[in-house]
Amino acid sequence: MASAGNSVIDRATVERIVRQVALEYLGRGSNGKAPELVVQASSRHMHVCREDMDVLFGPGTELTVQKPLFQEGFYAANETVTIVGPRSRIISNLRILGPMRKESQVELAFTDAIMLGFSDLPIRISGDIKGTPGAVIVGPKGVVELKQGVIRAAIHVHMNPKEAAYFGVKQGDMMKLRVGGASGLTFNKVHVRIDAGSKLNVHMDTDEANACGLHLTKDVEIFK
Ligand SMILES: [Zn+2]
Numbered sequence: 001m002a003s004a005g006n007s008v009i010d011r012a013t014v015e016r017i018v019r020q021v022a023l024e025y026l027g028r029g030s031n032g033k034a035p036e037l038v039v040q041a042s043s044r045h046m047h048v049c050r051e052d053m054d055v056l057f058g059p060g061t062e063l064t065v066q067k068p069l070f071q072e073g074f075y076a077a078n079e080t081v082t083i084v085g086p087r088s089r090i091i092s093n094l095r096i097l098g099p100m101r102k103e104s105q106v107e108l109a110f111t112d113a114i115m116l117g118f119s120d121l122p123i124r125i126s127g128d129i130k131g132t133p134g135a136v137i138v139g140p141k142g143v144v145e146l147k148q149g150v151i152r153a154a155i156h157v158h159m160n161p162k163e164a165a166y167f168g169v170k171q172g173d174m175m176k177l178r179v180g181g182a183s184g185l186t187f188n189k190v191h192v193r194i195d196a197g198s199k200l201n202v203h204m205d206t207d208e209a210n211a212c213g214l215h216l217t218k219d220v221e222i223f224k
Contacts, residue, residue: 028033039202041209047101056139063098084136085116109205124151156191158198181217
């Protein structure tokens with residue numbers, strides 16, 4: 001502490017301290033470094049509700065963990081199902097991602113959708129399934145007819161509030177994702193999804209990943 005006779009701090013020092021505190025609060029740290037960005041392709045998958053789990057795998061059964069996902073608490077399950085599309089074409093080994101959800105949902109890449117006979121699958125944020133097509137789902141113990149819930153998931157970025165403050169974005173905003181490399185491209189409509197437990201992470205489907213050559217490069221950047 002400064003002594004009583006020497007307690008006046010000059011304006012520049014005050015500004016420096018305020019800036020330091022503000023930057024640390026916003027998660028930038030003293031060097032203003034961007035948080036590390038992980039971009040991943042999500043293969044087609046299903047989220048299952050308790051009621052459908054009971055029918056597909058048997059009453060009271062639980063999902064079992066095959067592999068934890070990058071986002072804390074989420075995992076690829078050992079359990080898989082078969083989806084039957086509108087023209088009786090099927091995809092088997094459709095993996096379930098855990099934990100269970102309030103409503104069942106199937107996320108397909110557009111190529112998967114066309115193969116199954118969905119000619120115009122809507123692009124939706126996960127969980128927003130009102131008015132979307134349904135499908136028949138076959139499990140080892142039973143069959144469920146989903147009335148709705150088949151979507152192409154919109155490309156999105158998960159982040160926590162500190163990371164959102166760093167980028168200056170809020171829930172529902174759109175960002176851009178630039179992917180470098182041999183067939184690189186920039187996605188202009190990346191939905192921002194903020195959650196306290198999230199780590200900075202873009203999810204795209206396999207069509208998008210193949211189009212931009214995601215596997216060819218580590219040169220990725222997200223911006224407003
Ligand atoms: Zn995601």
